[in-house]
Amino acid sequence: MIIHAARLSIANLFAAETRKVFWKVLGLTLLALIALWFVLRSTFIAFALPWLQSFMPPAPDWTSWLTFLLAVLASLGLALVLALLISPVTALIAGLFLDDVAEVVEKRDYPADAPGKALPFARAMKSSLKFLGVVVVGNVIALLLLFIPGVNLIAFFLVNGYLLGREFFEFAAMRFRPPEEARRFRTKYAFTVFLAGLVIAAFLAVPIVNLLTPLFAAGMMVHLHKLISHKEAALGT
Secondary structure, three states: OHHHHHHHHHHHHOOHHHHHHHHHHHHHHHHHHHHHHHHHHHHHHHHHHHHHHOOOOOOOHHHHHHHHHHHHHHHHHHHHHHHHHHHHHHHHHHHHHHHHHHHHHHHHHOOOOOOOOOOOHHHHHHHHHHHHHHHHHHHHHHHHHHHOOOOHHHHHHHHHHHHHHHHHHHHHHHOOOOHHHHHHHHHHOHHHHHHHHHHHHHHHOOOOHHHHHHHHHHHHHHHHHHHHHHHHHHHOO
8 A cells, every 4th residue: 555655646746736736835945945045144144254253363365265165164064054954944835735735636536535624724834834843853863863873874764754654644634534533543554654654754865856755745645544544444444
């Protein structure tokens, strides 16, 4: 079911019905990252640079290359900070469009089923912020564990697999079930959801492609929830 759900989700990413959401999320994410770059750069120049210069004695003209080198290093540092912000920014923006993705999946692949209900705006905002928090916490923990040899890569997959799997599956389930029932349903199939979360974590690990992680994850978990629900209905459980 997991591989089937992942394959269907990838197909949905490039479907004509999803294209509008695809470009909307990608465009808003790039605009947000450009804006963040200017904010970070302006903040560095206004506050951090004068503070650093206060520790540097006046230098002769022949050391101007050192100033250039420091500027390059500062730019690289800002670029690194921006790279670390890609996942949280994408999660925040894409979180606002997850219902659009779920609706496309349901209409495209499950036309005979009753459609799910979009989350109310307040709950959608809460979910979006929750996704943001999950991505930040997961990546901070994984980043801290980078300093432990042999554990870092495993930690990245385990932490992100659990957190992303849990949150995105509950999102898909809550379109058809009350929140408490959605959580119980996720707990009942916790191992399957965790394995699906590992697939999402693998998607997250691919540079550039990871910008689409929330869209891929939402589509995959909608499929997984549908497949499990259909299996339960067939077994009469």
